[in-house]
Amino acid sequence: MAKASFDLDSLTAGVLRGETRAIARAISYVENPSAERLMLLERLFPHTGRAVKVGITGAPGAGKSTLVFQLIPHFRELGYRVGVLAVDPTSPFSGGAILGDRVRMEDSLAGVYIRSLASRGSLGGLSRGVPPAVRILEAAGYDLILIETVGAGQLQIDVRFVADTVVLTLVPEAGDVIQAMKAGIIEIADLYVVNKADREGATRMRLELRAALELGGKPQGWNPPILLTEALHGKGVDEVVRFIREHWEYQQRTGEWERRRQQQLVWELQALVHETLETRARALTEELFDEATLLRIAQREQNPYPRLLQLWQSVHPV
Amino acid sequence: MAKASFDLDSLTAGVLRGETRAIARAISYVENPSAERLMLLERLFPHTGRAVKVGITGAPGAGKSTLVFQLIPHFRELGYRVGVLAVDPTSPFSGGAILGDRVRMEDSLAGVYIRSLASRGSLGGLSRGVPPAVRILEAAGYDLILIETVGAGQLQIDVRFVADTVVLTLVPEAGDVIQAMKAGIIEIADLYVVNKADREGATRMRLELRAALELGGKPQGWNPPILLTEALHGKGVDEVVRFIREHWEYQQRTGEWERRRQQQLVWELQALVHETLETRARALTEELFDEATLLRIAQREQNPYPRLLQLWQSVHPV
Numbered sequence: 159m160a161k162a163s164f165d166l167d168s169l170t171a172g173v174l175r176g177e178t179r180a181i182a183r184a185i186s187y188v189e190n191p192s193a194e195r196l197m198l199l200e201r202l203f204p205h206t207g208r209a210v211k212v213g214i215t216g217a218p219g220a221g222k223s224t225l226v227f228q229l230i231p232h233f234r235e236l237g238y239r240v241g242v243l244a245v246d247p248t249s250p251f252s253g254g255a256i257l258g259d260r261v262r263m264e265d266s267l268a269g270v271y272i273r274s275l276a277s278r279g280s281l282g283g284l285s286r287g288v289p290p291a292v293r294i295l296e297a298a299g300y301d302l303i304l305i306e307t308v309g310a311g312q313l314q315i316d317v318r319f320v321a322d323t324v325v326l327t328l329v330p331e332a333g334d335v336i337q338a339m340k341a342g343i344i345e346i347a348d349l350y351v352v353n354k355a356d357r358e359g360a361t362r363m364r365l366e367l368r369a370a371l372e373l374g375g376k377p378q379g380w381n382p383p384i385l386l387t388e389a390l391h392g393k394g395v396d397e398v399v400r401f402i403r404e405h406w407e408y409q410q411r412t413g414e415w416e417r418r419r420q421q422q423l424v425w426e427l428q429a430l431v432h433e434t435l436e437t438r439a440r441a442l443t444e445e446l447f448d449e450a451t452l453l454r455i456a457q458r459e460q461n462p463y464p465r466l467l468q469l470w471q472s473v474h475p476v
Numbered sequence: 477m478a479k480a481s482f483d484l485d486s487l488t489a490g491v492l493r494g495e496t497r498a499i500a501r502a503i504s505y506v507e508n509p510s511a512e513r514l515m516l517l518e519r520l521f522p523h524t525g526r527a528v529k530v531g532i533t534g535a536p537g538a539g540k541s542t543l544v545f546q547l548i549p550h551f552r553e554l555g556y557r558v559g560v561l562a563v564d565p566t567s568p569f570s571g572g573a574i575l576g577d578r579v580r581m582e583d584s585l586a587g588v589y590i591r592s593l594a595s596r597g598s599l600g601g602l603s604r605g606v607p608p609a610v611r612i613l614e615a616a617g618y619d620l621i622l623i624e625t626v627g628a629g630q631l632q633i634d635v636r637f638v639a640d641t642v643v644l645t646l647v648p649e650a651g652d653v654i655q656a657m658k659a660g661i662i663e664i665a666d667l668y669v670v671n672k673a674d675r676e677g678a679t680r681m682r683l684e685l686r687a688a689l690e691l692g693g694k695p696q697g698w699n700p701p702i703l704l705t706e707a708l709h710g711k712g713v714d715e716v717v718r719f720i721r722e723h724w725e726y727q728q729r730t731g732e733w734e735r736r737r738q739q740q741l742v743w744e745l746q747a748l749v750h751e752t753l754e755t756r757a758r759a760l761t762e763e764l765f766d767e768a769t770l771l772r773i774a775q776r777e778q779n780p781y782p783r784l785l786q787l788w789q790s791v792h793p794v
Contacts, residue, residue, distance in 0.1 A: 193788050200781035207776065420774055424765070427773075430784050431761045435753040438791045443749045447742070455745075456738055458525065463518035466748050470511050473756045 164194050170201045176298045178271070185273055188290035191433040199290060202297040209241070209296045211303045212402060213321030217334075220327040221353040222306050224389040225398070230270055232399045233302050241300035242272040243291055245307045271300060286433055288320050289426040318346050319425035322418060323405045325349045325398070328367070330359035335366045348382055348405050351398060355386035380408050442469070482512050488519045494616045496589070503591055506608035509751040517608060520615040527559070527614045529621045530720060531639030535652075538645040539671040540624050542707040543716070548588055550717045551620050559618035560590040561609055563625045589618060604751055606638050607744040636664050637743035640736060641723045643667045643716070646685070648677035653684045666700055666723050669716060673704035698726050760787070 164187070172180025188195045212229075214222045226242060233240050275287045292303050307317045318324055326347035328334055352363050364384045371382065383401045387394035409415040446465050447455070454460040482505070490498025506513045530547075532540045544560060551558050593605045610621050625635045636642055644665035646652055670681050682702045689700065701719045705712030727733040764783050765773070772778040 193785060193792075196781050196785040196788060200779055200785065203779045203781060204776065416774075420770060423770060423774055423780075424761075427765050427780055427784070428758065428761045431757045431764070431787065432754055434784065434788045434791060435757045435760075436750055439749045439753045440746070442753075443742075443746045446749070447745050452738060452741060456734075456741055458522070461518055461521045462741075462745055463514050463521060466745070466752065467511060467514040467518065469749065470514060470752045473752060474511070 166194070166197055166201065169198060173202060173294060173298050174205060181271060181294060181298050182273070184294045185275075185287075185291045188294060189275060189287035191437045195290065196430070199293055202293055206293045206296040209292065209301045209303050210406060211292060211305060211321045211323075213305045213307060213317035213324040214327060215307050215317050215324060215347070216327030216351075216353075217329075220329050221389045222327050225325075225327060225351065225353065225387070225395070226304050226306050228389050228392055228395040229304060229399065232395060234269055236399075238302035239269045239300045240271075241292075241295035241298075241303045242270070243288060243295075243303065243305045244272070244274045245288060245305065271295065271298070286429045289422070289429065292320065319422055322409070322415070323348045323402050325351055325402070327351045327353050328363065329354045330357045330363045335363060335370055348380065349398070349401055350382055350384040351387050351389075351394075352384065353387050353389050355394065356388050360386055379412065379414075380405065484512070484515055484519065487516060491520060491612060491616050492523060499589060499612060499616050500591070502612045503593075503605075503609045506612060507593060507605035509748075509755045513608065514748070517611055520611055524611045524614040527610065527619045527621050528724060529610060529623060529639045529641075531623045531625060531635035531642040532645060533625050533635050533642060533665070534645030534669075534671075535647075538647050539707045540645050543643075543645060543669065543671065543705070543713070544622050544624050546707050546710055546713040547622060547717065550713060552587055554717075556620035557587045557618045558589075559610075559613035559616075559621045560588070561606060561613075561621065561623045562590070562592045563606060563623065589613065589616070604747045607740075607747065610638065637740055640727070640733070641666045641720050643669055643720070645669045645671050646681065647672045648675045648681045653681060653688055666698065667716070667719055668700060668702040669705050669707075669712075670702065671705050671707050673712065674706050678704055697730065697732075698723065 169180055169184055169187075173184050184198060187198055214226055214229075216222050223244070226244075230240050230242070273291070275291060288305060292305075295303055305317060305321055324347045326349070328350065330352060350367055352360050352367070354360070364386065367384050385394055385397050385401065387398060389395060406415075409418065446469065447462065451460065451462075455462045487498055487502055487505075491502050502516060505516055532544055532547075534540050541562070544562075548558050548560070591609070593609060606623060610623075613621055623635060623639055642665045644667070646668065648670060668685055670678050670685070672678070682704065685702050703712055703715050703719065705716060707713060724733075727736065764787065765780065769778065773780045
């Protein structure tokens with residue numbers, strides 16, 4: 159993205175008018191660290207903060223994308239303009255390596271904007287591009303954002319810092335509940351969907367999941383529902399929508415909403431600070447360890463740690 | 477870990493003597509960013525760089541830990557002292573949330589040291605604690621390091637920057653090859669293991685995998701073997717060992733060894749620079765965005781981006 163082509167005024171105006179091309183360009187800008195992205199976010203900030211964000215997470219093959227596709231018309235009918243951000247590299251939205259370039263389905267339906275984000279450059283799995291991309295979509299008038307993320311360990315945990323409601327999608331398969339428990343995923347979802355519920359073992363999985371959730375004692379407050387769906391045929395999706403909305407109401411009633419949003423804000427700002435310093439770190443590494451130095455280190459003629467220690471001491475005031 | 481208890485001389489000496497407790501304490505130190513860890517690594521550096529590192533990656537349930545357990549005695553017999561670093565949160569070595577605290581099996585066998593590392597604080601999935609932990613084990617006299625990492629997208633790609641040989645473990649399951657291709661994993665392994673080969677579909681999977689690998693044209697140089705194992709019963713493990721060693725010989729013959737080690741070094745140093753700045757970033761975020769400021773931002777009374785822009789401009793010299 160050449161700097162010369164960056165026109166802050168027209169980009170801002172285009173996003174605020176909800177123009178698809180402007181949104182696409184704006185998201186491309188904010189995916190990567192730059193001063194320009196901060197300027198754009200500064201302009202758009204007053205128009206953000208109003209969307210509800212739902213994270214759809216789960217292992218590859220659990221049917222996350224199918225669920226996302228099914229949720230879209232339900233939320234459209236409720237009057238929402240729906241934005242979808244797919245961070246799962248195996249998502250059909252993202253395309254992934256098998257399709258070569260990433261597929262971008264922009265404005266594929268009226269009132270719906272679908273966009274894949276690279277999971278590269280991520281911190282703890284969730285793409286750092288997500289919170290800025292959410293802001294762009296908010297400023298463009300989308301008020302429900304679905305965030306699809308691949309489900310594995312850390313990745314699923316981080317979606318909590320972006321989403322108001324986290325939906326964990328599972329499929330009836332022996333050992334899946336145990337895997338999820340071991341990975342520490344089980345506690346972070348607000349809603350569980352056992353998809354492909356026509357398969358054998360769905361009801362047993364629900365029982366196992368309930369038992370697993372109650373291992374830590376009866377939940378205080380929100381009791382995460384476990385819903386059975388056959389997303390491919392749309393079965394059970396209305397229940398998912400009902401409970402997502404119930405979860406919002408619960409949070410608003412209890413003040414949890416504000417608390418969680420505050421957390422999201424901290425995470426978002428921290429990520430931006432990190433990225434700023436990280437960009438600097440890359441340049442600094444090249445300065446500190448040029449080709450010749452690397453060669454000396456590789457040949458054990460030079461110890462690399464004194465320079466790192468010096469850097470540490472220079473950035474950490476005593 | 478209280479700073480007062482850090483005794484650089486005795487810790488260095490303990491690690492060099494191969495004392496289990498010293499190794500455990502040293503790894504704990506180097507897992508997290510600090511000036512002390514850099515001092516320790518500086519002392520140990522002259523005694524490092526001699527181990528061979530093998531990454532064992534694959535989805536949860538593919539049998540990575542079983543394979544690791546089976547590889548240990550084979551490499552012991554070849555005269556290696558074996559260190560194991562498990563970064564997979566679902567690994568039985570790590571224990572994970574289900575067992576409460578992480579399990580550490582230290583010195584469970586003569587000449588073998590097993591240690592789990594948190595996957596938290598990771599960059600792109602692989603724990604940043606891995607390269608420093610490898611250095612500790614090297615300095616303590618371990619000359620073969622097995623690194624077990626959970627297999628999902630980015631995580632599997634990063635193990636390449638630490639390991640001399642990457643083994644991707646798969647199980648015969650419909651769609652697994654496709655998933656791996658989509659996630660861009662297929663290209664990064666040096667050796668493929670189709671585990672649980674007694675299951676239906678193992679031979680077909682091997683054919684699919686070979687076809688997938690040849691999609692991008694016949695490989696130049698190293699042609700990654702695809703081996704069938706039943707790791708639980710030790711079947712096929714000797715073949716895995718044979719091909720791992722053959723891969724080392726291939727690399728040494730072709731100069732690939734040096735090139736790859738240089739890459740590992742760059743990644744390691746870059747990660748340390750990153751962590752240094754990241755630690756600073758956390759403190760800086762707290763400075764820039766204290767409680768009162770956050771509240772004003774949450775209530776839209778203050779725009780957060782001017783401060784971020786200021787930070788950006790202060791660390792990026794024009």
